[in-house]
Amino acid sequence: MSENALRPSPISPTVDFDADGVQHGFLRLPYSRDDSAWGSVMIPLTVIRNGKGPVALLTGGNHGDEYEGPIALFDLARSLKPEGVSGTVIIVPAMNYPAFLAGTRTSPIDKGNLNRSFPGRPDGTVTQKIADYFQRNLLPRADVVLDFHSGGRTLDFLPFCAAHILPDKEQEARAFELVKAFSAPYSMKMLEIDAVGMYDTAAEEMGKVFITTELGGGGTATAKSAGIAKRGVINVLRHAGIVAGSAEVMPTTWLDMPDGNCFSFAEEDGLIEPVFDLGDEVGEGAVVARIYPTGRTGAAPREIRAKMGGILCARHFPGLIKAGDCVVVIAVVVS
C-alpha cells in the first residue's frame, strides 16, 4: 500500500491549528492560470483555540449558492473570542470558495460539486483538492462537525437541522442529540438520494458526530433563516462543551424521510404551478404541482402526485422546471 500512498495535500494553511488564540487566515491552494502564473485560491478560515478540549469543525458554502452558513460563520469568526472557548473551533464559512464567489452550486473552475467529490484527490482538480484537504487534514482533527446547507438557487426547504440513520447507533444517537441542540424549527432524519462522495458520509465513516442543515433556499437567505443559523451554531458549541452555558432549546417538529417515495421528479420540461406550499399537509395521491407544457396553449398540465402523505418539506424553486428536476419532497411528522 505504501507505494500507492497519497501524496501530501498541495494546500498550505496560513494558521497553526495547535496554537492558542484567534487566527484569521487562509487555506492556500496553488492554482496556476492565465491571470496568475503562480497564483492561488485563498480559502478564508478562522481557528479559535483555548487549550485542550473538543474540536468543532464548522463549514458553510460547500455549495456556493447557499447563504445561511456563510452568514452565521463569517459572523461567528469575527465575534467568538478565545476566552469564551474551551477547546478549538475551526470555521470555514465558504468551503468551495470559487463556487461561493461565483454564486453557483459548483465550482466555475472545474464544475466540481464539492459535496460529491469526497474523499477527493491531492493530484486532482481544484474541487478534488479541497475535498482531499478536508478528508485527510481537517476532519481527522474534529470531534463535532456541522456543515450548513440550504436549497441553493433551485430548491427551497422548510428550515431543518438533520442527521442520518447510521450503522453505529451510539454515533447516531449523539448526532441526533446535537440536532436537538441546534434547535431549528424542524429536525430531520434525513435520507440522501445518493450518499456517495458526500462530505457527510466521509465524516460519518470517520466516526465523527456530524450534523447538517437545509435552512431555506432560492439562492438567498432571509432574516428568519439567518437567525436560525446563528442561534444554531452557538447551540452546537454549547452542547459540545466548547462554549459555556446550555443550548437555548426551542420547540422543533421532528420529521422523517422514510424511503424514496418522499421524492417526486419531473418527467418533462414546463411551467410549474405549486399546489401546496412548504409546511402544508399533503395526503397520499394528492396533486402537489402541475407542469404546463410551454410550447402551445390548449394542452393539459401534467399532474405530479404525492407518493406518500406528510408535509411538504422541499420544493423546486424556479418557475420553470426541466425533466429530471426534483419537484417536491414530502416528510412524515414523527412524535
Ligand SMILES: [Zn+2]
Ligand atoms: Zn447544499
